Amino acid sequence: MEEQKKVVLHGMWISPYVKRVELALKVKNIPFEYVEEDLVNKSELLLKYNPVHKKVPVLVHNGNPICESLVIIEYIDETWKNGPKLLPEDPYKRAQVRFWSKFMQDQLFEAALALLKTEGEAQERALKDMYEKLCLLEKGMKEYCPGGKPEVDDKNVGLLDIIFCTVFGAYKSYEEVLGVKFLDADKFPVLFSWLMAVVDLQVVKEGAPPHEKVVQFLQFIRQSALRSAAAP
Incomplete structure (x- = not known):
């Protein structure tokens, strides 16, 4: 039992x-x-x-x-009712959280994979697509969050913070593998400050895989995708 x-x-x-x-x-x-x-x-x-x-x-x-x-x-x-609520009680806010969570999962993560698996002109198009989607998220978070930016600490982590972290928490590894800077503090101040707050949470730092291990894995995925694309 x-x-x-x-x-x-x-x-x-x-x-x-x-x-x-x-x-x-x-x-x-x-x-x-x-x-x-x-x-x-x-x-x-x-x-x-x-x-x-x-x-x-x-x-x-x-x-x-x-x-x-x-x-x-x-x-x-x-x-489990203990700990912070991951989704808000208010039906409209709950719907907004679901919408932006799905946007990050379906749109931004796919855009990051497209960047990883392409080069040359195809990668330039993927980067442009990524910037456009980041602009939408930046604007969306300004409108959704009180004060125009997400606030997060160890006691109020929610679903949006979790999804954002798992999509962009390894951004340094992506940028190292790609040689491309896509989450820029000047272009996306709201998103960048939000990400810095999220990755600094103790629960996130404790569970983050080693940077070098992530870099090696991303390099493997990239090289495999590029070889496959070049094959006759």
Whole structure:
């Protein structure tokens, strides 16, 4: 029976989708067991728990699996009342948080991957696309947040902070691999100050993977993508 009460997170160390669930659990101070999955040789448990997508993250609580990072985080927020609320109670604000979270997940993360996997003119187009989307987010956060900028500390971390952190927390690694500066303090003062506040949180610093390990992984992804694009 005790085994059924366990919280288990199946993940992969560098996945931003996994890191956001891990951060949510830590922010809410929920004890959990972490299981690292090999996505090349997926475990029987992963295939059992997520037969539809066969991907991480999967949260197992009371023996029941929950899949998809945003679904998992809402489940965490609704199930455990301790710690900060990850989504606001107000329906309109809650809808806004969902909207911008999805924008960052679907648009900005994809833009970052496009930058990583291209070079030359294609990379220039990807960088232009990234800047346009960052401008939209900068404007959106000015309008959404009281005082025109997000405020975050260890006691008021929310879903937007978590998603933003997992999309851009490794920005230095991306910039080192790409040789391109895309999150500039002068161009995006609101986003830059927000990111500095988020990555300085103790819970974020404790869970951040080593910079060099991230750089090596991103270099591998980039080189593999460029080789594949150049192949006849």
